[in-house]
Amino acid sequence: MPNYRIHKTEYIDETKRVSFKYDGKTYFGYEGDTLASALLANGIHLVGRSFKYHRPRGIVSCGAEEPNAICQIGSKKDLTEPNVRATELELYEGLEASSQNCWPNVKFDIGGINNFISPLIPAGFYYKTFMWPKSFWKKVYEPLIRLSAGLGKSPTEPDPDIYDHKHVHYDVLVIGGGISGIIAAKMAAKNNLKTLLVDDKKILGGSTIYQNNESIKIDDKLSSEWLKNEIQEIKKLSNLTIKTRTSIAAYHGYNFLLAKENLTDHLPEEKKKNKIRQRLWKIRAKKVVIATGSIERPLVFNNNDRPGILLSNSINKYLDYYGVTCGENIILFTNNDSAYETSISLHKKGIKNIIVDLRKSASSELIKQADSLGIKIYFNHVVTNTFGYRKINSLEIMKLSEDGNTTVGNKIRLSCDCLGMSGGWTPMVHMHTQSGGKLDFRDEDQVFLPKENSEDQISVGSCNGDFDLENIIDKTVNKINKFLDIDNQDYQDTKIICSKENDKRNIWLLPNKIPLGKTKCFIDFQNDSTAKDIKLALKEGFRSIEHVKRYTTTGMATDQGKLSNMHALGIIADTAGVKMGTLGTTTFRPPFTPLTFGTLVGRNVGKFFEVVRKTSIHEWHVENNAEFENVGQWKRPWYYPKNRENMHNAVQRESKAARDSAGILDASTLGKIDIQGSDASEFLNRVYTNAWSKLAIGKCRYGLMLNEDGMVYDDGVTTRISKNHYLMTTTTGGAANVLSKLEDYLQTEWPELDVYLTSVTDHYSTASICGPNSKKILNKLFPNLDLSDENFPHMSFKEEKLENISCRIMRISFTGEQSYEINIESRYGHSLWKMCIEAGKEFNLTPYGTETMHLLRAEKGFIIVGQDTDGTMTPSDLQMDWIVSKKKFDFIGKRSLYRSDTVREDRKQLVGLLTDDPKEILEEGAQIVSDVKSKPIDMLGHVTSSYFSPNLNKSIALAVVRSGKTMKGRKLIIPMENKNINVTVSDTIFLDKENKRLNA
């Protein structure tokens, strides 16, 4: 096996050999490696196929910007993870990784044929081609596209890993632990500011930490040695927290940031167990220092995407940090000085290399150094083509014309096994722009820079466009002193020697003799968009950068265009003949690198996903076999199946028992609002449609609450307990919103009213007993209470003790039966319920759930707000005009009831429906029409509630139908998939229209 590890470094522990699997084959690396560096040490460059053309692709970079080396980690259904960047993944014993987006394998990929038909797949290909025939989309095109595309596979089972969230507050947050971040953190912490320094890498130091060129020195030391010393210093500072393997995912307003800390991703399987995998830090910082550095730009030329073509600085890092060379015969293609550092480093390790420089000449100390080492430099030359299928094996260069717009002279063919590209540096302005910061464009080196506009955040170092060492240190120190309002002198006498200069010759799309249409000059490696695609988009009339991005998909892959966006902009600017600074950029959105869902949700999974509210009687329901329904956050018994009954049979049994003898419902979840104050009656007058002033003490009344737009919002029964004291009930789901709405009116519109609202939903448990035998059961429970209709009529209230515990009993009914609701303090709810069940035994008292409750009320035509209404129903639409007071001067929503739209006669109105076949049960939500032959069919309304009534022995339904009020007796049709169901419009009350049962 080839070995490209050519020297020892302090970052690789050669005593700790690590074995891992890549595409099923076992390899070895060392502790300290990333998956990418270990693969390169084994001579592996080819790591994937490109998205559209399935071209072989290799490792390009050494960090978060990597577009090609993304892999699938693990193979377990619950633990596999796609799109992991091999350049960031630390190697561990037993790691299993595989390449993505290739079938059957990375070396022979059937989709590679797309490469040869690529002239047929231009920008917008999918939009243009798969438009017709329409019927082909679902069955032919989409499955085919999905099969051949796609980046990785998502896990198919729940993530078993543990994730955590943590909230922290700091005076200063420093993002990035390179040289400028370290200086900033030290200055802040030494000035007694509580400081947090985060860096996404395993160790601090950025790119300076492996710098070993003798001509770049600080205080007469190699800059890397100097920085190591600084790192030792800051580790001693007590009010500085350092978090490595931690990357900022999002920078929100008010200096609220999310950071992801990797805790176990670098550990072998057995050490990961039972540990928190990742932690999401929610950081509030008074001040934020952004020191995120910059990333090297590729160059755009023909076939710039072959395996073996990397960023020049990445070649340098693999060499000096990981001890791995990316080739044995390397060519560096550059437009600036930084490739020379790589070149000299390679030369020192004995790796043959030559330089192709776009610049006509250059004369910094660094270049002189390379020259004196005998490194061959081709100035004023451009790479025009590369060769080699699975890896680069040679390339062609040509001389550039005077203006740089074209090539001149003869092609020179050079052999190589690796090519390094250096197109200069792009400041990482992501954090700055995410926080709302704007950008300026600097023409001389074609970079976007943060425009300072906030007292709360600042960018320093190369993310601020300060590339040379002298500038980085001096400017960082000055800016931080000013930003934090301190006077730190630590770096005043720091002596800096830097032989690099900042000049470069920027050409976005490099010239070529071959027509652009026949070249493959890649801009976005991951999404396979080329310079040709960008130009085509412009030709087709796209102008906005946001449109060009979406049409060509440039910058839309998992790497979010970290390497490609600048080139796309540059080529658009050049082609359209506009200045780049005026184009603007696409929006930088969080997250900076992809986050797993696990990290975002933290511990809020499984039973912690949402708050679950249970009544005090819940355990009884569980013991008695209840099936539960979620109503808001509440668990409510849905029905109580007996002897393996299905739902239908259980509900039929429960409904019949409730009307034949007695039924009991846990009504504790209904919202309860305690209303007190001398203006309580006036308040109710204003919030309900009906009148409340004359309600006698001890009486109950049903009320309908509207929105200001006149639409029904909530309903419920309110009881007058004493002169200035009411108890309001609301729907289960509406309780919180009703309280908010009432508070809103009280505090903002009617602050003069003396009214106090308190939510008491959780304070009382409620057992509701209904049916012809309910009075007998009540009599057993409360033998001293006079239950006669004279003393305790329907819609009235009594307070009575049950074994010394006070109960509030309301005689109110949602079923149409004689019915009592017993309220007791919640801690006695369970006992009350059991006593009711015991007392009801001889009367076959049957517990029933929400489904039976719905059926029973539908028999009586009582509405359920939210089921029979949808925020567009007025009281009149519900045929409930009787509840709207004509006399009251005002109430919420009153004026809206006679707007031109609300008085329309052809509004949808609530009606009853009876099926011609009494056994046929309608589907809730089904459409209602009068004629199935006309096209388009005129939709009249829909079914809102539908049941089979065991008490009437037929199917009943409620529905909203256009002009329904006038349609009684009309025949209508419910068209279903396989048949048309004939129905007749009826009254909404199906049972006991005279309300005889209430007092039976």
Add this chain to the structure above:
Amino acid sequence: MFLINCPFCGERDQSEFSSGGEAHIVRPKQPTELSDDEWAEYLFMRKNIKGVQFERWNHIHGCRKWFNVVRDTSNDKILSVYKMGEKPPVNYK
């Protein structure tokens, strides 16, 4: 995520609050005397300003009090916070 200075509780995270839309829209005292258009103006029409906007917020997971906020919607800076019934600060009009 804003930090909002509740006039009753002090500075708290935005997640404790809910927004109630534009401030200083007074519910008409005599709705019956309004035309449909006038009522619709009160009911539906809201400003949507890029710049300084007066808003209502409710500390719904805190003291449950409603109060007013002056916010620059272009940069989300909260310029002022004041109680219901208090006059809006004049320097932002």
